[in-house]
Amino acid sequence: MNDESAHSTANPTRSGVNEDAIAAEAERWQNDTRGPYVNANPERREEFVTQALKWSINPLYTPADLEAVDFDYMKDLGFPGEYPYTRGTIPNGHRSDFWTMTQVTGFGKGEEWSKRARYMLDQGLSGLILEYDLATTNGYDSDDPLVEGEVGRAGMALDSLEDLEQAFDLPFDQLKYLMSVCNAPQPVNLAMIIAALEKKGVDPKDLVLHIVNGILIEYTCVGRYIYPPQDGLRLATDCIEYIIRHHPNWAPISIIAAQLQPAKANPVQEIAFSLSIACAYIDATLQRGLDIDTVAPYFHFVINVDMDFFEGVCKLRAFRKCWARLMRERYGATTPEAMKIRMMTSPTTTALTLQQPLNNIGRLAIMATACALGGAGESMTTPLHDEAHSLPAEEAIRVGAAMQHIVAHETGVAETIDPLAGSYYVETLTKQMETAAFAEMEKIFDMGGALKAIESGYFQRALGREQYERNRDLEEGRRKWVGVNHLKLAEEKRQIDIFRLDDSVEAEQISKVRDLRARRDQEAVDRALEKVREAARSGDNMVPPCLDAVRTYATHGEICSAMRDVFGQHRADSQLGGI
Amino acid sequence: MQPIEERPLRVLLAKLGMDTHTVGVTVIAHALREAGMEVIFTGLKQTPAMVASAAIQEDVDVVGVSTLSAGHTRSLPTLARLLREAGAGDKLLLAGGVIPEEDRPLLEEAGVDRIFTMGADTRDIVAYLNQWRATRREERD
Numbered sequence: 001m002n003d004e005s006a007h008s009t010a011n012p013t014r015s016g017v018n019e020d021a022i023a024a025e026a027e028r029w030q031n032d033t034r035g036p037y038v039n040a041n042p043e044r045r046e047e048f049v050t051q052a053l054k055w056s057i058n059p060l061y062t063p064a065d066l067e068a069v070d071f072d073y074m075k076d077l078g079f080p081g082e083y084p085y086t087r088g089t090i091p092n093g094h095r096s097d098f099w100t101m102t103q104v105t106g107f108g109k110g111e112e113w114s115k116r117a118r119y120m121l122d123q124g125l126s127g128l129i130l131e132y133d134l135a136t137t138n139g140y141d142s143d144d145p146l147v148e149g150e151v152g153r154a155g156m157a158l159d160s161l162e163d164l165e166q167a168f169d170l171p172f173d174q175l176k177y178l179m180s181v182c183n184a185p186q187p188v189n190l191a192m193i194i195a196a197l198e199k200k201g202v203d204p205k206d207l208v209l210h211i212v213n214g215i216l217i218e219y220t221c222v223g224r225y226i227y228p229p230q231d232g233l234r235l236a237t238d239c240i241e242y243i244i245r246h247h248p249n250w251a252p253i254s255i256i257a258a259q260l261q262p263a264k265a266n267p268v269q270e271i272a273f274s275l276s277i278a279c280a281y282i283d284a285t286l287q288r289g290l291d292i293d294t295v296a297p298y299f300h301f302v303i304n305v306d307m308d309f310f311e312g313v314c315k316l317r318a319f320r321k322c323w324a325r326l327m328r329e330r331y332g333a334t335t336p337e338a339m340k341i342r343m344m345t346s347p348t349t350t351a352l353t354l355q356q357p358l359n360n361i362g363r364l365a366i367m368a369t370a371c372a373l374g375g376a377g378e379s380m381t382t383p384l385h386d387e388a389h390s391l392p393a394e395e396a397i398r399v400g401a402a403m404q405h406i407v408a409h410e411t412g413v414a415e416t417i418d419p420l421a422g423s424y425y426v427e428t429l430t431k432q433m434e435t436a437a438f439a440e441m442e443k444i445f446d447m448g449g450a451l452k453a454i455e456s457g458y459f460q461r462a463l464g465r466e467q468y469e470r471n472r473d474l475e476e477g478r479r480k481w482v483g484v485n486h487l488k489l490a491e492e493k494r495q496i497d498i499f500r501l502d503d504s505v506e507a508e509q510i511s512k513v514r515d516l517r518a519r520r521d522q523e524a525v526d527r528a529l530e531k532v533r534e535a536a537r538s539g540d541n542m543v544p545p546c547l548d549a550v551r552t553y554a555t556h557g558e559i560c561s562a563m564r565d566v567f568g569q570h571r572a573d574s575q576l577g578g579i
Numbered sequence: 580m581q582p583i584e585e586r587p588l589r590v591l592l593a594k595l596g597m598d599t600h601t602v603g604v605t606v607i608a609h610a611l612r613e614a615g616m617e618v619i620f621t622g623l624k625q626t627p628a629m630v631a632s633a634a635i636q637e638d639v640d641v642v643g644v645s646t647l648s649a650g651h652t653r654s655l656p657t658l659a660r661l662l663r664e665a666g667a668g669d670k671l672l673l674a675g676g677v678i679p680e681e682d683r684p685l686l687e688e689a690g691v692d693r694i695f696t697m698g699a700d701t702r703d704i705v706a707y708l709n710q711w712r713a714t715r716r717e718e719r720d
Contacts, residue, residue: 073701133597135597138595140597145594145626149653153650154598177709221601223601224599263602264602354677354696355698464605468609468610469603471606475700475701484698571622572622578605579604
């Protein structure tokens with residue numbers, strides 16, 4: 001049976017393989033070879049499934065599986081740098097340049113951030129992410145009683161233009177890009193950065209400022225919202241429009257799918273929720289008189305990869321293809337720039353464990369490799385192995401930076417483009433994810449789009465269910481997690497240094513902002529804040545009045561409150577919180 | 580209110596301050612409900628005073644605070660103090676989330692009854708609560 005004649009009678013398809021013959025052979029293999037073996041050596045588990053989607057995994061994939069999902073090389077893959085971009089958006093993969101290697105930083109006062117940022121640039125990183133403390137991201141000044149204990153803790157404290165002037169004491173010639181994560185108060189934050197760069201004499205054309213501007217995901221799962229969802233969407237759109245018109249080399253929006261993933265979105269939800277959220281911003285921006293071929297290239301995605309290596313790789317590939325299809329089919333985009341997704345990838349922190357924290361170095365290396373193999377995109381950021389314990393410490397930063405260089409220089413994964421393409425398993429899973437994500441997006445569009453899905457709590461409840469179910473998988477042992485429910489140590493001694501922020505930071509920051517308020521021109525501040533309220537009421541773009549206010553040294557919290565006066569505040573009950 | 584053994588445990592789950600990470604508290608809420616407990620969620624961005632007052636108003640047996648930023652060393656002791664001052668020091672006060680080992684003594688001294696860090700098994704939390712309830716019953720008898 002297994003001789004040459006069996007193949008010679010076959011009728012090869014265009015791809016040069018005969019799927020029927022292979023299917024017949026696979027059946028024979030199952031009966032003659034695999035079946036008896038499995039009878040003697042029963043399988044380790046009753047069912048093999050992917051980690052997040054829980055899709056059944058076959059023991060073996062062959063060209064017959066590709067045929068079953070209607071795989072067509074030209075239609076589904078094409079070539080790198082060309083539609084539908086499954087094999088990557090860069091025509092030469094990472095053979096010309098590696099991805100930009102970045103790490104998250106941001107804590108304490110402006111000066112401290114600057115010191116840490118310099119250290120990171122010295123370790124070979126060329127991009128930085130600026131994260132703010134929760135007082136800032138929720139729109140409060142450091143001396144607001146509501147934020148006691150949070151100042152400078154989860155990121156940098158930003159009360160006024162003065163703080164950023166100090167943070168930006170940096171070698172700007174080494175810095176290719178700067179990402180800022182401050183969603184709900186985005187117009188205020190954008191205005192602060194523009195004003196600070198002006199003060200430092202940095203030409204805005206010399207670096208790429210990325211603002212995340214991701215308020216819709218905040219309502220979906222992160223929770224750092226201030227105003228009601230429709231006002232949040234309007235402020236985000238103001239920032240997108242302002243940047244496109246005034247700083248066209250910057251990036252005005254990032255869809256952080258990497259926040260949906262820790263909220264336990266499975267890869268299909270991650271793709272469908274993120275892309276439908278992107279559509280909400282796109283629709284609003286098109287209403288400002290911009291066209292899709294101008295707007296689409298400004299969208300940027302941050303996508304996490306979890307420990308299921310193939311879910312991770314296939315998700316990145318399916319993401320690129322879904323974006324391309326959406327831009328072409330839904331919006332009629334015509335340029336390649338509009339149809340190729342921009343993305344930053346990252347290993348997820350949610351795969352890391354508090355237990356046996358050094359194991360996390362291994363996990364991060366594997367996930368970083370999956371990112372690279374899935375097509376890392378423009379940049380990759382690596383979290384640090386001690387993040388489950390506390391905020392990043394210095395040695396962990398060095399190891400994290402080195403890890404990206406190890407993946408890039410030592411493993412060979414970046415030496416050819418999209419090296420996993422053509423794997424029967426990878427292509428089957430990629431195609432299945434694409435199909436399922438499009439079906440979910442249709443459902444969301446039928447509801448009226450992402451804003452409606454948020455206002456009705458649909459996204460939140462879907463994620464709440466996933467969170468509970470995925471946790472049960474773990475507790476009931478369907479998923480093994482080393483150190484957590486497998487290979488647990490009876491008694492563990494912690495050996496890792498934890499970075500601690502001095503408590504005096506809060507006191508200093510409070511006296512700094514109070515001192516500023518005492519010496520600035522209060523009348524100018526009051527006038528500027530009134531203009532902010534007027535613009536909020538009139539529907540004008542909020543960035544120019546915020547910029548004027550920032551220059552008078554009106555504080556971040558004051559400007560956010562001026563908008564609270566007009567918009568009110570969003571309150572989510574447990575239904576809208578998915579809890 | 581009925582005695583503790585004749586009704587489901589009432590649990591208030593809370594997020595203090597600006598920390599808005601909700602995966603942990605969502606999982607706990609589902610697990611406690613599944614175990615027959617009544618769960619009330621405060622919503623996000625609560626102050627210790629708001630949580631203490633909700634705990635008293637809702638007449639809960641247990642207050643569980645989920646914390647994933649580093650503000651816990653101040654907010655939890657304040658909450659414990661406010662509960663005591665309001666005569667509600669008998670409520671069980673639990674904390675969960677990212678809490679470094681070295682903060683345990685401080686929090687326990689301040690009145691946090693039990694800390695469950697990231698990765699804790701919800702079945703252990705349910706068992707702990709049921710055992711606490713049984714102890715309370717014995718104390719009453």
